[in-house]
Amino acid sequence: MSETLGIPRALLYYRYGPLWDQFFHALGVQTVLSPPGSRGLLEAGARLAPDEGCLSLKMFMGHVESLVGKCDRIFIPRYSNYGYTEVFCTRYEALYDQARNIFRSTPQRFITCNIDAMAGSPEPKAFERFGVELGFTPRQSRRAWREASAALRQKQRASEKAQRALAEKPGMKVLVAGHSYVLSDPYLGGPILDFLSASGVPALRADALDPETARRACARFSPTCRWIVSEEIVGGVLLWKDHVDGIILVSAFPCGPDSMTNELLVRRIRGVPILTLVLDTQSGTAGIETRLESFLDIIRFQRGEMT
């Protein structure tokens, strides 16, 4: 009998989701995905996670709670690093152990996949070990990982291609930059993207870009930035900024890497108006809409569309 794994639809799921999904699909592992982000999940997570944790961490713990009792094990990978100079925010490192501690009083079991190249567990190796732990052969696991990482690349290429077409279109456009798990979450970033599309302004996304290209651009711009995901966002901003009339930096309160990389972007990028939005647990969207509205007005004014 095969077991069912629960996957929280939060944090790195929005970046590595296609990879995980394909990996489990190739191995024939049954999975259950938590529902899309909502106010209820965030409130549930805020009760569980440390108060000072970031908004996305709280959302994540809400997702984990929604899976408790609905699956055999909850899958929380530990993304630590791809090497000495390619690291992840410490929060992803801590997620698995943190969840185990928070849900210690429940019978729920957890499983991780430890991606830590510095400790001898680079991504392919990590997924191979993970597959073996799930009861498959190393060969099957390696094969599943190859298919999975190809699926992720394909997905990334497709989103970059779609965006390129959008970027070539004439007219006013803005770039929305932030973590995928903030922008793609219907409750967190959803209202921002909805407002932009309702205003008829096409929104490009900084995270729709080949990660390698983005990271190379970031390495030239900010040599000591080592957070992979932040590098991708910064690189995305640099490579898309010439196609747009304004940049919106979206961050979840109080995101550690964003607090610094966004500051650097604001200080080093010239010639494009930048709006910084920090999302917190306050639920109304009116404040966000007012700020977006006035930002769009500034751009229209600059473009001479408003007098």
Place this chain on the structure above:
Amino acid sequence: MKQQRKVALPRYGEYNCALKYMVEQGFEARCILPPPMSRHTEELGARVSPDLVCTPFKTTLGSMMEALEAGADTIIMVYGACRLNYFGELQEQILRDQGYTFEFINLSLYNTGKKRDILRALRVINPRRSMVKAARAFRDAFRMVEYLDDTTAFYYQNCGFDPSGTYPKIYRRFLADLYAAGSLAEIQEAYRAANHAFADVTLQKPPDPVRIGIIGDYFTVMDPFSNLHLEQKLADLGAEVHRLMNITNDMLRNTEKNKQVKILDFSEYSMGASSTTDIWQARNFAERGFDGIIQVKSACCMPETDIMPVLANLSRDYKIPVLYLTYDQQTSDVGLLTRLEAFYDMVEMRKKVAR
């Protein structure tokens, strides 16, 4: 002849005495010592820093500004395992935007995992200086750090039981001696003198005093200004204050190589930066029968926030109270003291009941 460099590093607890020694003896450059951190330092830094960055970023930036105003022309910034790795680059950008002129040696740029690269960075400070002499100065400076940590630990474990009030004087004298030291002999002499002086004081220590263990983020826990002299406050209340987290234990000796193995039931993997050390230290305090643990962290510190659920479980399992302290610019001296008094009273009361 080229003018001597005037090098500065931001304030970091009392470790600047060793940094000063390295710069002056190791590289024959002048070391500009920024003034001790104060509210002014914090405000200077906070005014130009991003809001949501952790407090050490703001205080070290303020300290750099004070160093530049005191005449420094070169600033060295270190790196670390968390956001600290990125401090240098952003701080340099902010200082340049403010209009300061200076040379910035960001060690994070040279932190590539290869030791050779770090040596390359050190050559930048004074290219003509021999590496052998520099190595000797480093060895002395490390010795100084060991003496400093050793004496500091002894001081906070005992100063609460000194009725004569001479302990603080001896400790201050010792620090002044270290800052003035120019050779290994002088460093050793300062250490010896302090030890002798401490031995001459008769302590009034109960056989089973209240013992409190302190853990926390790398900067805030070791920098007395940043934690509002937490250790002194606790000692003044009458506690024996223990802190394992210092440069000696965590970098120079690092005797506990396999800490993770000892906390596997709480955390299977490292939770980032100092988290493993912290959890291990908390367990160590709990197993040694301490009466309370205090976790010190700056606002928005990521790894320290992440281990809070672990500490909560540890507190439950070992039945040891844990006080979580978060420091930001708004934390007030009096507010902190009130919380510490309440914590101390509670811990003391538990002790009496248990006895």
